[in-house]
Amino acid sequence: MTMLDPVLLFFLLGLTAGLLRSELRLPAAVYDLISMLLLLAIGLKGGVELAKQPFSALAWQTLAVMGMGSLLALLAFGVLRFVGRLPRADAASIAAHYGSVSVATYAVGVDYFTNRQIDFEAQMPLLLAVLEIPAILVGILLARGLSRDMRLGVVAREVFLGKGIVLLVGGLLIGWIAGPEELAPITPLFFDLFKGILALFLLEMGLITAAQFGSLRRYGLFLVLFGICMPLISSTVGIAVGLGLGMSLGGTAMLGILAASASYIAVPAAMRISVPEANPTLSLAAALGVTFPFNVLVGIPIYHAMATHAFELTGGLGP
Amino acid sequence: MTMLDPVLLFFLLGLTAGLLRSELRLPAAVYDLISMLLLLAIGLKGGVELAKQPFSALAWQTLAVMGMGSLLALLAFGVLRFVGRLPRADAASIAAHYGSVSVATYAVGVDYFTNRQIDFEAQMPLLLAVLEIPAILVGILLARGLSRDMRLGVVAREVFLGKGIVLLVGGLLIGWIAGPEELAPITPLFFDLFKGILALFLLEMGLITAAQFGSLRRYGLFLVLFGICMPLISSTVGIAVGLGLGMSLGGTAMLGILAASASYIAVPAAMRISVPEANPTLSLAAALGVTFPFNVLVGIPIYHAMATHAFELTGGLGP
Amino acid sequence: MTMLDPVLLFFLLGLTAGLLRSELRLPAAVYDLISMLLLLAIGLKGGVELAKQPFSALAWQTLAVMGMGSLLALLAFGVLRFVGRLPRADAASIAAHYGSVSVATYAVGVDYFTNRQIDFEAQMPLLLAVLEIPAILVGILLARGLSRDMRLGVVAREVFLGKGIVLLVGGLLIGWIAGPEELAPITPLFFDLFKGILALFLLEMGLITAAQFGSLRRYGLFLVLFGICMPLISSTVGIAVGLGLGMSLGGTAMLGILAASASYIAVPAAMRISVPEANPTLSLAAALGVTFPFNVLVGIPIYHAMATHAFELTGGLGP
Amino acid sequence: MNSTTRKLLTVITESALERTLVEDIERLGAHGYTITDARGKGHRGLRSAAWDESGNIRIEVVCDDVTARAIADHLQARYYEHYGMILFVSEVAVLRPEKFG
Amino acid sequence: MNSTTRKLLTVITESALERTLVEDIERLGAHGYTITDARGKGHRGLRSAAWDESGNIRIEVVCDDVTARAIADHLQARYYEHYGMILFVSEVAVLRPEKFG
Amino acid sequence: MNSTTRKLLTVITESALERTLVEDIERLGAHGYTITDARGKGHRGLRSAAWDESGNIRIEVVCDDVTARAIADHLQARYYEHYGMILFVSEVAVLRPEKFG
């Protein structure tokens, strides 16, 4: 049933075309346009929802979620360094990817829950934006310690002013300020086309994922195992945090998905500049070649089931 | 009446702008995006329709249509080589273009029949994809004979894994697997925008067509005559095949349109690699500079009338 | 209230991101696509409206508006040369920009009046196209006098066959010939998405505007003052012309907006070729860095108020 | 590799000049040219390619010494003063010298 | 700057050849290559890049003399006759000569 | 054609470095630079430009010998070890030598 979702079928089409070494590829300009539209749409939708309700708990949730991102990065580092025996820089860089989040995975999650008419908290896009940041800082600290020149200014600019956060937060603010009525005339572009654009995006993600398989073969089994087990662990943490924050079932599962996802845009760019000695191929191969397909194809329903189960056990904890 | 169709007006606008040497041109990335959307949309729509009905006759029709493509290429080769006295390689290459099909012409045909609420068989997009292939092989055989190194592997990859077939067949499969309900949320992008995107595409086609007129002047009258007469002959063959296969009026006329159309994307690329000594300017000038505008501006209504007439005469033959 | 319009919020987002030197930028191909869609949409909508009504007064209005464009260029030249003491070529070039029009400003105006359900004359897009031309000729004459080789042929080609006019006039003709019914199937792309696309466009305009601020700082206060005062003067002229032509309130205010706006696409290109000794940075800094943001953020409501006031005073003059 | 040397003339200038320059270059005797889109910075400030007209183009012409000189002189006389433009020439070995005049 | 000279081989040809040429170049011993998209005009007429296949690519390979010669010979023998293609070689000083074989 | 020779320094490297490198290059005394987008392959594998950050840029700087040396040394010291980067220098004849310092 899930596998009938055309969005996933587009991903499989891209993956197949890529593995068969087809000529198919999206021009970089089109990839840029599509990812901009997705980021803005996610932000706008979140902003409209936020405007509808009081958000007293927001600051608290933001903090909790930042803590979660840091924790996940530390956890991943431990595994990579001490089980995988990777060099310090590589372990730190990959850890930063897994402590952060993937917007594409989030978008597939939104689609999954929309199809099933399951609601989730309006602040999710904000938490998505917030989660991009702490893992990057933790990753840099792990690689460098506190001692040396960290070029933190450059990194901060890279992160806060990177395309991802600007569009996500910009969309949130615009949606929040303008409200649903003022926004109505731009919904045909940003909301009605959303799923079609997501389909195109996943077609390209399939092509990109296929291109990672070569590096995977070179770096072996450990990365593959890590790329599958880490999101299973992270999602558990995410679901626990969601429960702890008293979120709805949808919100808790979404937090599980966010925790399970690994960044492949903001973090690679930031790591390239602040931890250049880390091999970028390793983290991309794990995040894009293993974890992304795992999450969108089989992970999301699993995290949904885990959250449902946790809810049945606890009845929702909450503060 | 036909000439009021905005899609054709966009074509004329592009043609005029091109002939006046305007600055107007679409960036290559935009052309890519637009043609991707068209191919996917045609495939998806066909796939959804296919899923609705049993398709026992499909294998048989596929074979018949492949035969037709080969026959048309042979026919064109005869005319080009023995009437036009073109060098063997050039005759073979142009013949391959005319045995194959043009997606843009097909899309204008879809638009034409949709405007007139005339139905046609759901498998048309499949036949469109299938028709791209045999003429290429015939063209190569005609140029090379069976003796020499044909690089068939490279050519097969070029054809089967070329953008056109991957997107068309990929769309078909996705539409077929997902079905109309699962597809509903992506229709705003792929179906509602279809005609607008086709309009943009034809604007660009007009610009490209205009750019071919220079080469036409150089290669003279024979190419122009060929570019007009060949589709008239081919469409007759196509309509006969449609009748023979027992297709509906719409389907028969569509097969006439497909037969009449000449490829300008998949075949040029394949011929460039497998028959490099053929002059690519010749085939593009004929296919794009003469046959494409002829088909979309005056051919389609003619083929429709021919099919109607044939139906009146025979009452539909069919197996 | 106005400031809640998401289109303006997108502009502010772009401006902020640009000033903070964010990584955000639209690929040139996307900018091209978006501006093409806007120009075509404006033309199509105008053409459909034109077709609905007799247009006896059209030739007369066209002439009056061309006179207005020339007058505004002369006026601007006077101020720049004798108050600002700019070199002749620079004054002439900037004057040409201000005698001409900005499609982006016009589009924001359309949005403003659509939001308020205020009608304006159907021929507005035609006047928009017409207004691009006379100021360019005046600018060249002012820079060169009548004596020297003016390369008028090259300039005319540049202007009449430039992207802007071809798409605008092409859209008008297509809309006019096809009529609303034939156009219906392409409205999802050109009309329903209009405001969303305008939002994206203004995001990019914000980024471009921010990039002009550096030059502004260099060229000082006079340009800033000119960039704010000139549209206030021009809009008065535009509103007077609108009244004189007996236009509706919406049309009169729109003519005020057109008069107030300064070109930043057609004119820069034409001036670069015909008055190369003029510094293009100056005119772009004024038109994009000052006048455009002034017009869209505060000017349009002012011109609307001015037109309303004028209407109250005169009750509409007209011939 | 049976080669001779020719000149490779590279011009970097404003996109707006593409059409005119190409006509000039052909008229002055070049047998071909290659253009790529570029962005950059020079004495006339940043040219960011944020939109079409605000970018640069990079034109390469392989030709004989005389043609290179003629084009360079013409561009210098006609455009150098008022347009963002740089121009440099290097020696290259070519395979089919007859292709480049 | 501890430098040695190597050859810079530049090939301008039809986009359709990208995949094949890249395989050839690697097989003939180059340690890397760089590709940019281009448009242009030559003996085979205008290549406008209006759509993907109608454009050119510009391939650069930095390598030693022998490899440059091998690639140039191969391209000349295999493609020169039937494809739009030009090819030129210049001397460049490189920093880490070992990177380029 | 009243010309003098200058150095043409070409750097091919990861797109992610654009902003930083441009700052470095200006600081080290270059009067200008030109950038084109590229893709390619080298010791650090394929850089396909499938999306923005995964592509290369090709930076050209025309400058005097000392500046070229300074930039090359700086890039080698600062980036060569950890980034995909190659760098080569050739001699070019320029028209207005004062433009290039």
Ligand SMILES: Nc1ncnc2c1ncn2[C@@H]1O[C@H](COP(=O)(O)O)[C@@H](O)[C@H]1O
């Ligand atoms: N020293 C330089 N090295 C490389 N490219 C340059 C240099 N100076 C200028 N350019 C390029 O040439 C264009 C025009 O230069 P300019 O006329 O100095 O503004 C710039 O936008 C750059 O792309």
Ligand SMILES: Nc1ncnc2c1ncn2[C@@H]1O[C@H](COP(=O)(O)O)[C@@H](O)[C@H]1O
């Ligand atoms: N003399 C030349 N200088 C620079 N580029 C050239 C030259 N001749 C040809 N080209 C380029 O090489 C491509 C193929 O050349 P040709 O095989 O002569 O058609 C052309 O499309 C141009 O991009």
Ligand SMILES: Nc1ncnc2c1ncn2[C@@H]1O[C@H](COP(=O)(O)O)[C@@H](O)[C@H]1O
């Ligand atoms: N031998 C070469 N010739 C031309 N370009 C190269 C060469 N080696 C590397 N490159 C380019 O420089 C980039 C970085 O090289 P590398 O550091 O070797 O991975 C590659 O992606 C290529 O675009």
Ligand code: NA
């Ligand atoms: Na995560």
Ligand code: NA
């Ligand atoms: Na055919």
Ligand code: NA
């Ligand atoms: Na004006």
